[in-house]
Amino acid sequence: MGTVSLAAHVGGSKVLGIIPKALTATNITGMTVGTEIQVSTMHERISKMLEKSDAFIALPGGYGTLEEIFQMLSWSQLNIHRKPIGLLNVNNFFDGLLSFLNHAVEQNFISHSARQLLVSASTADELIDKLQHFVHAPDPVMAQLDWSEQGSKKRRFDLTLSL
Known part of the structure; x- marks a missing residue:
């Protein structure tokens, strides 16, 4: 870093x-x-990064890098944010990971639309171009989720018993 x-x-x-x-x-x-x-x-760090960032780019790294990029992907899939997410695939570092993600799509563990949330490129210029043209297309089911304060309030039910 x-x-x-x-x-x-x-x-x-x-x-x-x-x-x-x-x-x-x-x-x-x-x-x-x-x-x-x-x-x-660390949770406060991720929240602050989400607040302050326009996009997310992961460079080759370890567990922390993977955790943060997957958290941003999960939140994007859940429609918590719509910011572009990319991997700078320097010297093919992420080829195995990208292959695994494609395998997870083939096995129906990741939807095709969720897989499109992560873009990758081998050069910074190419990645920036892809991120600038990124259009968030959430899964129709996930697009219905409401993460606002109002949407997260518990519904009140009338549990009065009438005889």
Whole structure:
């Protein structure tokens, strides 16, 4: 993350880092460039990323990268957000993962429409172009979900017993 944020900063882009306080204490992340927002939990980090981002791009990484990109995919599938999500498939790093996702579609564990929520490309320019042209097309069933405060209120039922 540090190398990418530094390169973006040097290239003239705005950089916003959202980091749990626990990770700042250990100096795992290295030098901060741009603006940094410290949060208490990983869940708060994901929520803040969703609030502040226009799109999500995963570069080759480990468990944390995979967790975050799949959480964004799940939330997109559930129609919580409509932001584009991409994998920068540097040196074919994600080929096995993309093959697995296609297999999951073939086995009917992931719908074809949900599979289209993740785009990939081998170059940054190609990925940015795909993300700029992305159109969120939710599954018809998922599109009916209401995540607003009003939609999440419990319905009241009249449970009065009449004899």
